[in-house]
Amino acid sequence: MSTAFFWDERTMWHGGGNYAFTVPLGGLVQPLAAGGLPESPETKRRMKNLMDVTGLTNDLHVTTADAATHDQLLRVHPETYLNEFKALSDAQGGEIGHHAPFATGGYEIAALAAGLTTAAVEAVLKGTHENAYALARPPGHHCEAATPMGFCLMANIAIAIEAAKTSRPDLKVAVLDWDVHHGNGTESIFYDRSDILTISFHQEGNYPLDTGHLADRGKGAGQDANVNLPLPAGAGHTAYLHAIDRVAVPAIEAFDPDLIIVACGFDAAAVDPLARMLATAETFREMTLKIKALAKRICDGKLVLSHEGGYSEIYVPFCGHATLEALSGSKITAADPMARALKSRQPGPRFDAFLRAEIDHVAQQLGF
DSSP states (O other): OOEEEEOOGGGGGOOOOOEETTEESBTTBOOOTTOSSSOOHHHHHHHHHHHHHHTGGGGSEEEOOOOOOHHHHHTTSOHHHHHHHHHHHHTTOEESSBSOEEOTTHHHHHHHHHHHHHHHHHHHHHTSSSEEEEOOSSOOTTOOSSOOBTTBOSOHHHHHHHHHHTSOTTOOEEEEEOSSSOOHHHHHHHTTOSSEEEEEEEETTSSSTTOOOTTOOOOGGGTTSEEEEEEOTTOBHHHHHHHIIIIIHHHHHHHOOSEEEEEEOOTTBTTOTTOOOBBOHHHHHHHHHHHHHHHHHHSTTOEEEEEOOOOOTTTHHHHHHHHHHHHHTOOOOOOOTTHHHHHHTSOOHHHHHHHHHHHHHHHHHHTO
């Protein structure tokens, strides 16, 4: 079992917030019968359920982990934020940032999600497992050091990196974020650092509205250690794979990290309610295979995927299953029930040619 799978049912109990989808309740906005925010337990739990039913979990080392410690959290988040979050969590729950609500006990659940990613990174760096997947909830890539937002309450990947660097100060990490939304939190935390490469592929102008620009390349010591690839709405399978080949792979090769972490959101999938992209389960499988092969070439296979977004209860399980198949090398498959329909909806040759040209132009600007 070369692939570890970190998850904990307790993280599925995170909740809170009076929303109808992403709109606060009140006025003419009616409550939803099936819940509030689109970030719900269902997509993640149904992904794990599908893996159990097919038997894929039997090909993985399934485990849990301890919550991230206060000291580990402090390496990324200031004491003032943690204290405010903890006090509100201990009371009745609430909301500190934008679209980042939580219920009573939300602090402990968020720390557990960060702990799952931290343990996954540690298992891979120690060589206990070649690679790992952390089904962490709530997600983390939008959370800045002192500002939670976009369903994210703690910066899971940043916390895991800083925890690993306490005993490995020279560790170099490349973070590839293929969630459909810009990974602004991870970017901001490492923006002036040369030891962490951050790459974000995202739908242009989606969320957040004012970050993720091509020109944002880092500052100071971190100049050129941040890469953004905003993609136009409608980009599909071919464009995403071309972006991996022309931007992610050469950028990571040039950086030569000791570890690769993927912020693994499935919301670029064609039926996601929060995006307008056309990726499929096969897209995520092939992207995973490409990054896994890259990790084999440059960092002894050390690769961690940490779960981020993805809000289609029907389709996230199949995207996740395909990703874990590729990551683990398992022969157990789950046939994509939407494969035929989504293949027919992919961009036509003219738009694909335009997208490839745009990605090539960005790659040239980046020096690849």
